Amino acid sequence: MKKRIILATIAVAFVHLVLTLGMGIVSMMAGMEAFDNPDYQPGVIAQLADSTARILMQPGMSLWTPWMSKNLPNIVEWILFLGNSLFWGLGLSLLICVPTSLKRRAPA
Numbered sequence: 689m690k691k692r693i694i695l696a697t698i699a700v701a702f703v704h705l706v707l708t709l710g711m712g713i714v715s716m717m718a719g720m721e722a723f724d725n726p727d728y729q730p731g732v733i734a735q736l737a738d739s740t741a742r743i744l745m746q747p748g749m750s751l752w753t754p755w756m757s758k759n760l761p762n763i764v765e766w767i768l769f770l771g772n773s774l775f776w777g778l779g780l781s782l783l784i785c786v787p788t789s790l791k792r793r794a795p796a
Contacts, residue, residue, distance in 0.1 A: 692785055707740075744776070
């Protein structure tokens with residue numbers, strides 16, 4: 689079961705990382721028009737991508753403070769970002785793997 693949880697954690701963390709980066713890129717690209725047009729109102733896709741990226745970046749985004757941005761190297765932020773994806777991966781893989789393994793072990 690440990691091997692299964694580890695593999696599921698890595699797989700889910702990778703999907704989370706790609707999805708978070710993708711939503712961040714889509715959000716930035718959709719909001720680029722705001723630089724040229726001060727009256728720009730973001731569309732549904734931009735709002736959805738931004739909201740999704742903000743949700744996926746929690747709890748790591750809550751831990752990162754403005755002081756850290758000024759006084760710590762960028763590598764620390766990337767480590768926190770990767771750790772956030774691993775945290776999501778572990779949490780979701782436990783939610784998926786543990787109940788199914790308990791169901792298999794339960795006597796019929």
